[in-house]
Amino acid sequence: MDRVSPSTRSRNMSRIRSTGNMTTEKRFRAYLVRSRISGWHIHGSELTGRPDFVFPSHRVAVFVDGCFWHSCPRCGHTPKSNHKYWLPKLQKNKKRDRRVSRDLRKTGWRVLRLWEHEIRRTPTQAVLRLKSYIKKH
Secondary structure (H helix, E strand, C coil): CCCCCHHHHHHHHHCCCCCCCHHHHHHHHHHHHHCCCCCCEECCCCCCCCCCEEECCCCEEEEEECCCCCCCCCCCCCCCCCHHHHHHHHHHHHHHHHHHHHHHHHCCCEEEEEEHHHHHHCHHHHHHHHHHHHHCC
């Protein structure tokens, strides 16, 4: 049971700003450096959806999606508690991801989405996917 009123909880939660999935992003950034992939910068704030990695010369936007927050079909799940809150929240995230990808593609960007588990379990495969995506330019 929550100790504060719903309006107070909502106000508190609205003030928390995400900094992204930093652990996974840092891990992937290290793989990019180790693989000597250059020409990228992080958090393309000028682009729709603020991609985690941007390759401007190739017009490639890379999103590193957390398995929970973006409802990975392989390992994402909906919490059993407060199901009425989480199900719409996670569905809204998926819908936003589709919209952001579509909007970027309409403006000439290619979008690559990598799952958190891909980077954690098979990082070399994730880097190879990125390399092949960039080569298609």
